[in-house]
Amino acid sequence: MTSTTTSTLPLWRSSHAEPAVARIAIAGDFLPAWRCDRPIHLSWRAAAEKLAPSFDDISAFFANLECCLNAGGLPSRTLAGLGDIVSAPAASLDFLEAFRTVAVGIANNHSYDFGVAGIERTRAAIAGSSIVPLGAGRTLRNPPEVFVWHGPHSVRVGFWAAATATRDPAKPSKPGVEPATFDRAREALDAMNHLGASTRIALLHAGCLRTSRPDPEQLRLMDSLAALGFDVVAASHSHRIAGHRQFARKNGGASFSFYGLGSIVSGYASSPLEREGLVVVAGLDRHGRMASLEVRPVLLDAAGLGATPSRASGCEILNRFTAFSAEIADGSWEQRFYREISQGLLRVYARDISAAFRAGGIRALARKTSRVRLSHLRRLAHR
Secondary structure, eight states, X not given: OOOTTOOOEEEXXXXXXXXXXXXEEEEEEEEEEESSOOOOSSOHHHHHTTTGGGTTTOSEEEEEEOSEESOTTOOXXXXXXXXXXXXXXXXXXXXXXXXXXXXXXXXSTTTTTTHHHHHHHHHHHHHHTTOEEESEEEOTTSOOOEEEEEOSTTOEEEEEEEESSOSOBOBTTBOEEOBOOHHHHHHHHHHHHHTTOSEEEEEEEOOOTTOSSOOHHHHXXXXXXXXXXXXXXXXXXXXXBOOEEEEEOTTSOEEEEESOBBEEEEETOOSGGGGEEEEEEEEEOTTSOEEEEEEEEEEEOTTSBEEOOOHHHHHHHHHHHHHHHHHHHHTTHHHHHHHHXXXXXXXXXXXXXXXXXXXXXXXXXXXXXXXXXXXXXXXXXXX
């Protein structure tokens, strides 16, 4: 059982499954880097204690690590506009180890902030902590990188990490970030099944910054993966929570899409909405089947460290999640997404282009304008 101070929203319970013998948790972005100096009065493991009540019954944990580790002394990529190059010490993994983290996704838009050497150092640091890194550093000639965790009894949980939000997708002859495509997802699912996974999780770095609703194209991709055979498909990148959708299966089970999990740690939260997070918790029976699913809220403190919120604050976060899910159910989310994304997109690009010119002149400006995404133009046109 969770602590009595922890808010929990049950979403589903199987009508025929046996009691849960293990619980796995899936969270969004772990970004242990700061614009300003991190508070130094707490160790990483001590900082994790603020979130401990939300994880005291968790057997295995999976999240997105959104920065490089041990990148000191490495040259960083040149920014072509606004944004940040982020890195953290390997000691920050102590925060994740406190919650029995078994794997982390490293498929995101910061994976190659320090080039190939940055990925190599990051993977080495993670592997040294007995956590498995997934999602960056391989080519498309390699099969998708998956990990299957062996729990009690017949519990076998497969994990896969991939990204739509990245500048560095893997190519057939060039290592990069695992792309979140239907074909790669099918390969990952086949690999998990071959390894005996009974529950399959996909964590995608997908979504749009400054929005609380999913991009329609990315929503369709995530839902197609839930229909393909993944039990939980979850996204993070916007640093905000979003809603979810549930799909019934013929065998009486269910699969789920969660379109935004927010963050559990972030030194770059720029609004109150970016201080909210969700943890998806799946209860598994002795056969490894999902017996239940629920969500638990996270609230970042003033320093950007995740904490278990008060009951009132937790209920506020869960109520917002419920409202976003209702929008998805009735279809009203799509127009709200276009309205939300268009409000700041032109302004952001104008600032981006201006910053690129100040930083690098005409060449930097040309690089930036060449990367204006067609998807962004489509969103503005739709609006």
